[in-house]
Structure formats: C-alpha cells, structure tokens
Amino acid sequence: MSIKIRDIARAAGVSTATVSRALNQPHLVQPETRKRILAVIEEAHYVPNPLAKALSTGQTNLVGMVLPTLTNPVFAQMAEGCQQVLGLHQLNLVTLMGQRDNQNELDVLRSMDQRQLKGFIISGSAFTMDNYREILDSLQIPAVIMENLPEPAGHPCVYCDDSQGFRNLARRLLEAGHRHLGIISGQPGFLDTRRRLAALDQELGPESTDIRVTRETATYGSLESGRRAMERLLQLSSPPTAVICLNDLLALGALRAAWEMNVSVPGQVCVTGYDDIPMAAYSSPALTTIHAPNLELGRQAARMLLKRLETPTESPEPVILPVELMVRQSCL
Amino acid sequence: MSIKIRDIARAAGVSTATVSRALNQPHLVQPETRKRILAVIEEAHYVPNPLAKALSTGQTNLVGMVLPTLTNPVFAQMAEGCQQVLGLHQLNLVTLMGQRDNQNELDVLRSMDQRQLKGFIISGSAFTMDNYREILDSLQIPAVIMENLPEPAGHPCVYCDDSQGFRNLARRLLEAGHRHLGIISGQPGFLDTRRRLAALDQELGPESTDIRVTRETATYGSLESGRRAMERLLQLSSPPTAVICLNDLLALGALRAAWEMNVSVPGQVCVTGYDDIPMAAYSSPALTTIHAPNLELGRQAARMLLKRLETPTESPEPVILPVELMVRQSCL
C-alpha cells in the first residue's frame, strides 16, 4: 500500500500532528525538526492522500466547469483558458457538459456533488431568464459566470462586450451604404442571442422604408444550419447585401452556401461573424468577424474564482473584455 | 451544515451501519426497515458525502483524461465522447492538458494524485517511443489509451485504422494518375505522424523515377503552419499535383494557401486531409478527407475503461475502428 503520514511520523520519531504541521504550518515546528521530517518525506516520496485531506479540511483541489459542449471551438477555448490558470494553482478542472439544454444543464450542476468541488465556473448558455438566478443562488460554493449570462447580482461574472461589437458592426455596415441587411441568429431562447439581437436592433433603429432587415433563425453554433439559413436569404427575390451572423460557425456555413450558389463574397453579398475562431482567418474568403478573446475570458474567469476563494466576502466587480472588429475579405 | 448518515440513522431508529447497508447492499437489510430508511433519506434530501465515501472505500467517481489540447476539434470530440458515456455511469471527467509537450504531459499525469481517480483515459500524443511504456506502467490505476499510441502491451487501447486509411488514399491517388505527391505532416516526433507516414511509404513504395514525393513538415494541428507548407509546395518549379495532409487543420490551411495564390483546387492541385472535422465539409472547396470516428473513439475508450474497472484481470482486446474516405470537392 501507499505510504501514510503515520509511517513518516514513525520514521522521523515524531507524532503525526508534527508531520502535518511541518507541511501545512511550518512556523509551528522547530526548523531542525522540520528539516528532518522533510528529509524523510522526500526519501519516501510521500504525498498526503488528497481525499483524506479534503475530508478533514473541507477543501478540495477541484473546480467544476459547466459548458454546453466542447465541440464548439468557442467553449473549448474558454475551457483551455481556465485550465491554464487553474493549473498554476494546483487546481484541476472537472468538466460538466449540458448540451445547451436547459433542464440538462441544471441536472449537470447538481450531478456533481458540491462537497467535492472548490467552486464553479459556469458558461451555461441554456439558462433562461426565468430560472438561472434561482439555480445560482442555490449553489453552496462560489461560482463565476463566464459569458452568456447577464450580470447576476452577487455572482462574479466576466464576459465580452458583444453588444458594443455588434453595434459598431451595424453602424459600419450602414455607413458603407448597405440598406438591406440579413441577420442569421441562434435560437432566441438563448441569452447571448437575445443580447446580440438587441444590440443590433438598437443600432439599426426602428423599421423604416429606408432600411430593411431580414431575419433568419438557425441552430446555435451549427455550420449546417448557417448554410441553410443563408440559402434562404440568397433565394429571396431581392437578397440582402450584407449578412450578419451571430457567431462564426453560422457565418462559415453561410460562406459555404454562397460558394455553392455561385454568389461571390464580398462582391454580391458581405458576410460577418462573431468570435474570431481560428478557422475564421482561414476560410476562403477569410471571414470578417468580431474578435472575442475567449481564451482570455477563460483565464479571467479562473482568476476571478481564485480571488473569490481567497476573499469570499469582497463584492465582485464584473469584468467586461473589449472586442475588436477584424476586417478581412468577406466584408470589406 | 449538511445532513450526515448519523442524522438519518437516528431519525430512522437504526444504526449508521444499517443505513449504509440499505444504500449499498440492500439485500442485507429487511425490506421493511429499508423502506423506512429510504423514506427518511428521501425526506431529508440526504446524499452521502462523496469524499468520505471515497476515503473509506478507496473508490472515487472521477476519471482523468489526458489530452494535448482542447482547441483542436479532434481532441474536443474525443473528450465529448468520453463524457457522454461516463456521464451515464455517474462518473465525472477531470481534464488534464499537456500542450503536446513531452515532459509536460508526464508531469500532468503525475500532477493529479491517482488516489483521487478511478482511472485514466490517455490520448497523449507527445509520448515518444522511448518513455511511454515506462510511464504507463508506473500508473497505479487502470488506463485506457485512446488514439495516437501504438498498442502498449497490457494496456487496453482503442484507435482508428489510420494506416489503412492512408494506404487506401495513396493507392487511389496513384491510380488516378498522380505522379508527384506532396505530403504535409506534423512533427515526426509524434507517433501518429510517424505511423501515418509509414503507411504512405508502404503504399508509395521505394523512391522511383516514376513517382515523386515531396515532403513538408509543419506544426501539428496548426492552420497557419499548413498554409505555409502549402505555399512552399506551390512555389516549386514543378509542384505536386496532389497534396496529402496528415490532418484536417493542416489541409484547411493548405486550401487557404492555394486560394491565396490563385491555384485552383482540385483543378491544378488536389488536397486531402484526415479526421473529417465538422469544418471539413464546409470549406470551399469542401475537403476530401478520411473520416475518423473521433466521437465514437471517445465513447469506446470510456466503455473500455468501464469494462476494465469491472474486471481488472481480463486481458484487453485492442479496439480498432474503421475509417472511411470522404470524397468531396478538393480531390475527386
């Protein structure tokens, strides 16, 4: 079997309490004694059993992360960002996926016993306005909200300024002379979709004879669904001259549709995305999109959780990361 | 504080042992008693503390997964596959990432105390021939090897038949009349790269005056690096007529390079990939590639680990999943 603290204590000629103190509260043990203990530990390759430690202290080394999926590169990046920072603090990440399904995401949160976790990082896009607050408040460990949720009172959160990004984009398109815009969005049930649509509405103003907007609803983050939505737009007797997609996967699907239908981009129609996933710069034509620093978002979320764990009382300032328009070929 | 087993025992008028048995070995307790206990548990919303349970049984509900990265969609899919199956068995996944760096991946394996884990699922592409066996054998919990490692004696493993896939592909290209092939590979230090190159070599036969092969080395899984490698190939005085990329990200980068240089695909040069990531069907032109069932690979790996946990002695049969050539536009 593996080596226990008792073995170390015996070998060093001290009690288990002293060994434990030598490791966790060095100032409480005589330097000389401590040195001897550490030597024994070193030689025996002793590592305290994390389960026993967790049980007696009530502290684990695990953080839970709730995501809809990992196959969407956006979430994969966030996850990687979290991992990077937490790794530096000897914390490990338990990933819990909810398939962007509301009930499911709730279950997923509950499926992991919170006594096993130090905290949560949640990017639960499926929460609806109605129930997310209740869910969050029922948690017994600190949670940080990462993207996709409006600022929930009392919970630290970090997200990208997508509203600003879409407002700028809309203004820019109008200034460039576009008078008929297409919008391909995810399901309006999702908060991020709603937020982005609202930003666009705000900038495009009320319906007018001057400006037309045609909306298509697609499945969030689905290439195929973006392709089909674009097909519908391009089949209109008078198609839009610019199509705003609410995320890059939809936009890449749209690009594909245009290519298949022999519609030149940006010649006959402009296409834009959001997120700036790595592939966005490598499509043909390269995708004009709004860069969201998703990796950094993950890092920030992790840092925020760490801070929260240190000083649980301090009131959390929401962190909002700026986005940047990346003008590439699909919309000049 | 939260409810403990003692509270339940007291409320039901039995000992803690009986409560524990009612939950874990129902046949040992009188049906009537059991019913009463379960009622109390239900009413109190009691859930046994997983840490205490783990400490006393030596069994956790956590499985560790080692991956180079999550931002490569291939690994994200594997991860999602694992998650899907493990979730059905109340097991959660701790993701450990090594950045496809050899030493790092080793550290990552050790960073997670194995007493906290039930088993490992490893897709550690960075292991070199030299040390992976030693590392694997030092593990104290069952491990399943997922893709990217040759069959290690004594460890269950599951991978795709990429060798077969590349052999078929090479033969097909020769039959189609190609006499100058380009190959864009990842770093030859990686085992998957080596395996795929070997398969190609086998089919293309020895260097001959008849068949030319030009090789370019790129960074594994990097779009940018694939683009640059393709640039170099296309700048040759007599470029290859078909370019085989060892994975889809390299191939998508290559496609981009051709587009930038106004080289028509498949008109002037054919391009193929491997993996069939979702984006492969949506590039312009759509990528001809070898479909590797990576999601299923993850599922199988998880199932294999589960089986291994049930019957630790049984000798593990390697599982090899078939691949399929997806002929699309980039190489007809």
Next chain:
DNA sequence: TACGGGGATGTAATCGGTTTCATCTGTGAT
C-alpha cells in the same frame, strides 16, 4: 524560589462514511 507565559510537541477527537465482527433473534433438526 515560585509563578506565569509562550513555544514545541503529543494525544486524541474529528471529518463522514464503510465494514468487520459480535450480538441477538428465530427457525428447523435432532
């Protein structure tokens, strides 16, 4: 010299379960 106090260490309780072993009860065989 006696006493108070602080520092180093040890003893044992504790975290919240599981499980071994002992006890008790009731049943069937002798």
Next chain:
DNA sequence: ATCACAGATGAAACCGATTACATCCCCGTA
C-alpha cells in the same frame, strides 16, 4: 428441549489526514 445456523442489526474499528486541547519545558520576572 437443545443445538446449530442463518439473517438482521448494532458497536466499534477503520480509511488518512487535520487540529483542538493537553502537556511539557524553559525562560523571565516578582
């Protein structure tokens, strides 16, 4: 009636750490 035995349950040890509390020793001070 007695005994063996099986089934249900309880008491207490155990998993492997941390930590509250007790103890001991030494020093400075009255």
